[in-house]
Amino acid sequence: MKLTSLLASAAMVLGLATGAIAQDKTKVGFIYVGPVGDGGWTYEHDKGRQAVEAEFGDKVETVYQESVPEGADAERAITQMALNGADLIFTTSFGYMDPTINVAKKFPNVKFEHATGYKTADNVAVYSARFYEGRAIQGHIAGKMTKSNIIGYIGSYPIPEVIRGMNSAFIHARKANPDVQFKIVWAYTWFDPAKEADAAKVLIEQGADVILQHTDSTAPQAAAKAAGNVITFGQASDMSEYAPLPRVSSIIDNWAPYYIERTQAVMDGTWASSNRWDGIDKGMVGIGEISDAVPAEVKAEALALKDAIASGEYHPFTGPLNKQDGSVWLAEGEVADDGTLAGLNFYVEGIEGDIPN
Amino acid sequence: MDLGSINPVLLIASLMVAATPILLAAIGELVVEKAGVLNLGVEGMMIVGAVSGFAISVETGSPFLGFVAAAVGGALLSTLFILLTQVALANQVASGLALTLFGLGLSALMGQKYVGIKPPPTGDIHIPLLSDVPVLGPILFTHDVVLYVGIAIVAAVWAILKFTRAGLILRAVGESHDAAHALGYKVVRIRILAILFGGACAGLGGAYISLVRVPQWTEGMTAGVGWIALALVVFASWKPWRVLLGAYLFGGITVLQLNLQAAGVAIPVEYLAMSPYLITILVLVILSKDKSSAPASLGRIFHASR
Numbered sequence: 001m002k003l004t005s006l007l008a009s010a011a012m013v014l015g016l017a018t019g020a021i022a023q024d025k026t027k028v029g030f031i032y033v034g035p036v037g038d039g040g041w042t043y044e045h046d047k048g049r050q051a052v053e054a055e056f057g058d059k060v061e062t063v064y065q066e067s068v069p070e071g072a073d074a075e076r077a078i079t080q081m082a083l084n085g086a087d088l089i090f091t092t093s094f095g096y097m098d099p100t101i102n103v104a105k106k107f108p109n110v111k112f113e114h115a116t117g118y119k120t121a122d123n124v125a126v127y128s129a130r131f132y133e134g135r136a137i138q139g140h141i142a143g144k145m146t147k148s149n150i151i152g153y154i155g156s157y158p159i160p161e162v163i164r165g166m167n168s169a170f171i172h173a174r175k176a177n178p179d180v181q182f183k184i185v186w187a188y189t190w191f192d193p194a195k196e197a198d199a200a201k202v203l204i205e206q207g208a209d210v211i212l213q214h215t216d217s218t219a220p221q222a223a224a225k226a227a228g229n230v231i232t233f234g235q236a237s238d239m240s241e242y243a244p245l246p247r248v249s250s251i252i253d254n255w256a257p258y259y260i261e262r263t264q265a266v267m268d269g270t271w272a273s274s275n276r277w278d279g280i281d282k283g284m285v286g287i288g289e290i291s292d293a294v295p296a297e298v299k300a301e302a303l304a305l306k307d308a309i310a311s312g313e314y315h316p317f318t319g320p321l322n323k324q325d326g327s328v329w330l331a332e333g334e335v336a337d338d339g340t341l342a343g344l345n346f347y348v349e350g351i352e353g354d355i356p357n
Numbered sequence: 358m359d360l361g362s363i364n365p366v367l368l369i370a371s372l373m374v375a376a377t378p379i380l381l382a383a384i385g386e387l388v389v390e391k392a393g394v395l396n397l398g399v400e401g402m403m404i405v406g407a408v409s410g411f412a413i414s415v416e417t418g419s420p421f422l423g424f425v426a427a428a429v430g431g432a433l434l435s436t437l438f439i440l441l442t443q444v445a446l447a448n449q450v451a452s453g454l455a456l457t458l459f460g461l462g463l464s465a466l467m468g469q470k471y472v473g474i475k476p477p478p479t480g481d482i483h484i485p486l487l488s489d490v491p492v493l494g495p496i497l498f499t500h501d502v503v504l505y506v507g508i509a510i511v512a513a514v515w516a517i518l519k520f521t522r523a524g525l526i527l528r529a530v531g532e533s534h535d536a537a538h539a540l541g542y543k544v545v546r547i548r549i550l551a552i553l554f555g556g557a558c559a560g561l562g563g564a565y566i567s568l569v570r571v572p573q574w575t576e577g578m579t580a581g582v583g584w585i586a587l588a589l590v591v592f593a594s595w596k597p598w599r600v601l602l603g604a605y606l607f608g609g610i611t612v613l614q615l616n617l618q619a620a621g622v623a624i625p626v627e628y629l630a631m632s633p634y635l636i637t638i639l640v641l642v643i644l645s646k647d648k649s650s651a652p653a654s655l656g657r658i659f660h661a662s663r
Contacts, residue, residue, distance in 0.1 A: 038576060158626075184618070186618060186630065191580065194375075194580065202615040205367045206619045206620065218473065239473075242473075356626040357627070
């Protein structure tokens, strides 16, 4: 009897102790669409997670789940994470938008942050980076460097984020080279190296000598390297292992400052739902080193474009711009507003083909 | 629309490359299922094969050794399945699923050092004279060895199952393990060999993705090919040549739909994207009207005393 009561009280003390420790720590969860070793999108989000750990040390505990499919299963994964005591959960792909909102309704005390979406709630904030600013620079380099005047573009899903990138790249490629044409292939996946490689090969076989990708793995880089005489750009991550050729530059997503800031806000109790959309100026979008394979004057122009965008002097979507059907979108000098850009669902004039629904 | 930009010769040549990983994994699984074992761990064995093959070929500089290592790696992983299902008599479905999950995790661990590295190129054979034949030459005679090995394995599996005593015994074990046991055949031993063969083939298929088709190592790079191979075996009604047909159809339409998209054909992309799955299933279902059914003992646990 004595022994059991002793054990019981010991267990209680232990339980209280661990409970106390658990409350001290802020638990931050991450839901990833691909594996952390994809070398692109998820890899950069995970670097952000590691930065949070490095910044706060013992005061945080981070957890993540990788390769979570977009759709119904995402809801289960997010719920699981919330049930396990996460205080703040980052869901890092567009397809997690509705699952995040649904789970957030059930856990009013947990804060949620959804990347690249547009639906917010009291405990759901959204954040994204202005990748299209980087795409403008890519488009310029691509337009200057293509010899076949055919630029291949591997799209993932037809969502505003991807369409914005295509339009921005196209506008600036055309400015640099009026004969440029885009060939667009939709892979309907964020991460499938074999399919991405196939898509890149198909585009190369059909004459493209520049491959832009909006999928997460480095497979298109490998395919371009094997083909030779094709240039690519790192997507989401620097992908510098493919520099100086085929990868001539890259868009690097830098989530770390944002993740640290938001974790701090949860710790301080100052977290509030918000809609953050930062670009080159705030460092959320980085432009990877432009390699020596790019002629010096093109590199100088690209860097000037980058500076102009960073200083706010130039916006990649500045009129005159027409929609694909020829109707006017932006008049001379007019700049696209964030609302239109966030829901962008049409091509600009000059891109051929239809956007899948 | 610009159909002229599609080069049919390149298209057919690349569809054979796209189909080979599925073909290899599926023909291995066909043998396993013919022996009456349902191994759902194909995806796991493929990815372990992909990383073992990649690592060894990077370390040794030899793609050949890489493929050997991939086959060994796949077979080694399948020994885990053997232990669970043939020795411990565990449920095959659960064990197979566990094998896939384990394989995905293990491969990520094994591959950490190899992200972003370029493997040594797997050379294409250029058979003199034959590869110079217009049209047919580039389609049939300019591929890497493994692609031909895949076709050879299909032919060998077909011949062995159909014409040899060994094939007959394998099928007997798969149809009725009790009868085979009563006749004095070593049911467990035969099944173990079949599972090892399946593991080796899946490993080869995985390495084909990491060494030839992509070529690089990325975590989770098989991205579901193993599951497609599993489905293919069923839709091909456990017949080797139909597996080949199914794999080529699937690979072919996958590549074709990308080509059509790039050429700007006015078919909605959603239909193009689902077409490989739809058409492959449709064709194989129509073909399987002849009521050929699954091996009767498929998925059932064998214990000699029962």
